[in-house]
Amino acid sequence: MNSCSHPAPLTDRFGRVHTDLRVSLTDRCNLRCAYCMPAEGLDWLPRPELLTDDEVVRLVRVAVERLGITAVRLTGGEPLLRRGLPGLVARLHALEPAPELSLTTNGVGLERSAAALREAGLDRVNVSLDTLRPERFAEITRRDRLADVLAGLRAARAAGLAPVKVNAVPVHGVNDDEIADLAAFGAEHGYVVRFIESMPLDAQGAWDRDRMVTAEEILHRLGERFDLVPADRRDNAPAEEWRIAGTDAVVGVIASVTRPFCGGCDRVRLTADGQLRTCLFATEESDLRALLRGGADDAALEAAWRSAIGGKGPGHAIGGPDFRRPERPMSAIGG
Ligand code: SAM
Ligand code: SF4
Numbered sequence: 001m002n003s004c005s006h007p008a009p010l011t012d013r014f015g016r017v018h019t020d021l022r023v024s025l026t027d028r029c030n031l032r033c034a035y036c037m038p039a040e041g042l043d044w045l046p047r048p049e050l051l052t053d054d055e056v057v058r059l060v061r062v063a064v065e066r067l068g069i070t071a072v073r074l075t076g077g078e079p080l081l082r083r084g085l086p087g088l089v090a091r092l093h094a095l096e097p098a099p100e101l102s103l104t105t106n107g108v109g110l111e112r113s114a115a116a117l118r119e120a121g122l123d124r125v126n127v128s129l130d131t132l133r134p135e136r137f138a139e140i141t142r143r144d145r146l147a148d149v150l151a152g153l154r155a156a157r158a159a160g161l162a163p164v165k166v167n168a169v170p171v172h173g174v175n176d177d178e179i180a181d182l183a184a185f186g187a188e189h190g191y192v193v194r195f196i197e198s199m200p201l202d203a204q205g206a207w208d209r210d211r212m213v214t215a216e217e218i219l220h221r222l223g224e225r226f227d228l229v230p231a232d233r234r235d236n237a238p239a240e241e242w243r244i245a246g247t248d249a250v251v252g253v254i255a256s257v258t259r260p261f262c263g264g265c266d267r268v269r270l271t272a273d274g275q276l277r278t279c280l281f282a283t284e285e286s287d288l289r290a291l292l293r294g295g296a297d298d299a300a301l302e303a304a305w306r307s308a309i310g311g312k313g314p315g316h317a318i319g320g321p322d323f324r325r326p327e328r329p330m331s332a333i334g335g
Contacts, residue, residue: 007066010067012278018067018265018267021071022335024075024334025056026077027076028077029041029331031078031145035207037202042329051273055274056092059288060092064095070097070099071100072100075334076334080106086113089120093121094121102124103117103124107128107153108145108148108149111151111152112155114158118161126167127149127153134146163192169196170218171213172213176221183226183251184225192252194254197255199257201329201333226244238256238261265279276304279313280326281326282312291304
């Protein structure tokens with residue numbers, strides 16, 4: 001079935017249905033998180049290679065109209081660096097059927113844009129925050145911007161971008177002693193804090209399994225301060241969630257490495273330069289930008305998209321003998 005209100009699902013050979021599209025809007029960033037990229041930054045993509053707003057809207061339109069995508073998350077790099085972001089959000093919100101729209105951001109600049117983004121149709125936001133200590137924030141991100149991120153979080157909550165989620169990547173010897181503090185901070189302010197196992201996706205190739213804090217350890221640290229009760233969870237959501245007993249506060253753990261959730265994966269990714277990726281760890285991409293710029297019609301884009309999903313592998317094998325790091329780092333894929 002082609003373009004209609006009930007498109008055929010985007011199903012792979014393992015029966016996984018893909019409804020969640022991550023769109024990277026830029027590979028650039030104004031922070032330099034040590035687990036993500038080097039202090040000097042990266043060779044950013046040349047501007048002509050980036051999808052224009054028209055091209056992003058076209059591909060997302062094909063995804064929602066013809067492929068059954070129902071949720072779109074905007075990410076990067078740092079998506080707030082994309083000029084005219086509220087205008088782009090409004091155009092995506094106007095698509096039919098309208099996808100659920102969310103944003104993953106480092107929060108710098110969110111104070112200024114949260115209300116406009118909500119107004120434009122953004123539903124939710126995830127803000128990355130690895131520490132509550134200003135000096136440590138400056139060490140991890142190599143920028144002294146903690147106050148901006150905290151202001152961004154408050155602005156997101158005030159704008160109704162609910163639930164506001166906080167993503168934290170604990171690393172041994174860096175911020176592993178703040179796990180319970182971050183959870184308490186979330187509980188106090190009404191943010192859902194999710195702890196993410198660090199993955200071998202940093203641009204420097206410096207990931208070290210021994211420095212990764214595992215889900216088991218995260219839960220142990222949380223359990224030292226809180227009683228945790230398993231929370232109801234949505235299908236396919238990568239975060240396992242718990243409620244802090246006696247409160248409404250929810251904390252989550254995304255155990256991408258030690259408890260991979262590839263079997264329920266419903267995601268597909270579009271890079272800022274228009275490459276379709278079926279997995280964070282994929283080593284191959286499909287060049288949708290070349291098709292777009294070559295004049296492909298919607299049916300051809302749909303076919304390319306379905307064919308790429310047809311080739312999706314069963315999952316990543318971090319730590320296994322066959323594991324190969326993808327060439328693109330997380331910041332250029334879109335986390
Ligand atoms: N700049 C935005 C931000 O930081 O939220 C969006 C892009 S960032 C690549 C998306 C998420 O990936 C962030 O929550 C970040 O903490 C996480 N991330 C980056 N590098 C990672 C790594 N090596 N392992 C696990 N998560 C990582
Ligand atoms: Fe930038 Fe996000 Fe990477 Fe940090 S994790 S350097 S904020 S892209």
